[in-house]
Amino acid sequence: MASRELVVLGTASQVPTRHRNHNGYLLRWDGHGLLFDPGEGSQRQLLLAGVPVSAIHRICVSHFHGDHCLGLPGIVQRLSVDNVSHPVIAHYPASGQHYFERLRHATAFHEVAELVAEPVAGPGVVATGPFGVLEARALDHRIDSFGYRLVEPDARRMLPDQLARWGITGPDVGRLQREGTLRVGEHTVTVEQVSAPRPGQRFAFVMDTRLCDGVYELAERADLLVIESTYLAEHAELAAEYGHLTVTQAARVAAECGVRRLVLTHFSRRYADVSGFAEQAAEVFDGDIVLAADLARVPVPARATA
Template identity: 70%
Template sequence: MSVRELVVLGTGSQAPSRTRNHNGYLLRWDAEGLLFDPGEGTQRQLLFAGVPASAITRICLTHFHGDHCLGVPGIVQRLSLDGIAGPVHAHYPASGGHFFARLRHATPFHEVTELREEPVERDGLVATGPFGELRARRLDHPVDAFGYQLVEPDGRRMVPELLARHGISGPDVGELQRRGSLRGVSLAEVSEHRPGQRFAFVMDTRLCDAAFALADQADLLVIESTFLTEDKRLARDYGHLTAAQAARVAAESGVRTLVLTHFSQRYTEPERFHDEAAEVFGGRIVVATDLTRVAVPRRR
């Protein structure tokens, strides 16, 4: 049975706290496991979440600030320690290649896993596979940063009543799907349009066009909301979003479920992020906590 869910491993920002680890987000998408921005302590957070390292098929870094990448050495070495052959793909801003090299080889270890580095140089397609398309767009942050978007292609959903009406059952259903027609019955006659699902991951950035483009029609949007509006000047100066700005991205982009994260340690009342976002966005809002699991919403 396929699983599509977000496993939140850490929700802090520059400094971890007693209740919030550095960043870390694992998107389980059928056979894929995309690990976004593994900060310090991610390997242990995976243990607490009950997720094996073998679930990781891709590592996606938005940028090279420490709270988004200092967990890379532990993850890379754990993959080999567990004897995972791979391949595991690594995506990161190409301009930070020298940083990734240092992280990957931070200490000596017996490397077993095939880690394929696939740096992101510009906006556009990053990877394709059974999951669909992984795309990236450059964000507005003091250092080179990219957000990611996972887009599943549209498909067809078989309608049992229509199949029965045309006398198609059992192995013939699969044959019809493969061939497109069977005994004069076309696939369109016994199925309906099934929209593909979308996921978006937007970390450290000011409000910018790329954030809206990444979030467009996302079923699940994970987005930083480091500050509250009362500190919007700090957000602008340091290249971050407020909860209200993150909610605006969701509202104007047709997002279904909004996951707020990457909270400054200055705030001790997480419900304030929900309240501020709810004034702008009317959909489901999740103020992420460490080890939260958020299911990708059922298809539209």
């Protein structure tokens, strides 16, 4: 199984269809699981995808419209049913605290799992950890909404041939990485001499919004961008009225921000056939385009070179 992949749980918008569940996206990132926008039915979709709820470490809700959060009660209760032993952190717009409380305690249940609420009050860093830096940006929807991005810090990749050239082995490699220099005989070797830049990877999640600065900030240099594309270009007026993006707008963001893999989702039920979304996206974005489908697995692209 890929160490970094997106498990798609649902791809519908306001109303689910026979083939598209409400939203739900689980990012598996080196053993850390981030569940984005668990819509109605997410618990069952996890089961069908073969993913246990114990794979969830964080829940990120963009906003409190039902298709993005009505699956939260089932997920919360399942954490306790399965006795998940690690804490699960929940991020969501702070202005929707009352909605979160209602969803969290929607029915009576024996709560044994630890769910830690960390509401998002504004744009900025949400969390840091071995997964990197999780950030939020404000979006332009009909209610308060945030998009999220995961940023892995840039690092350096050690070059075995250069290490061998200087005779650096064992614990000395780690010492050089930590301190930046190492004395070898009469020479001082720098970490730059025996390594190459390793750009960190980026994941971005953009749901219900009109075009705004936050969309571009989230998408900037994303290796994998998951973005709503509710309407085709010919329905741009509807998109603007209801606070959504067209597929052409989403693809243009990807093109302008240097996105490597574009995942289009959140399709309106008015479109029985979504092949037109790929065609319109390809007119403005020449990168990798994925039309999200329920239960699909989308790998994060292989790490880019410097």
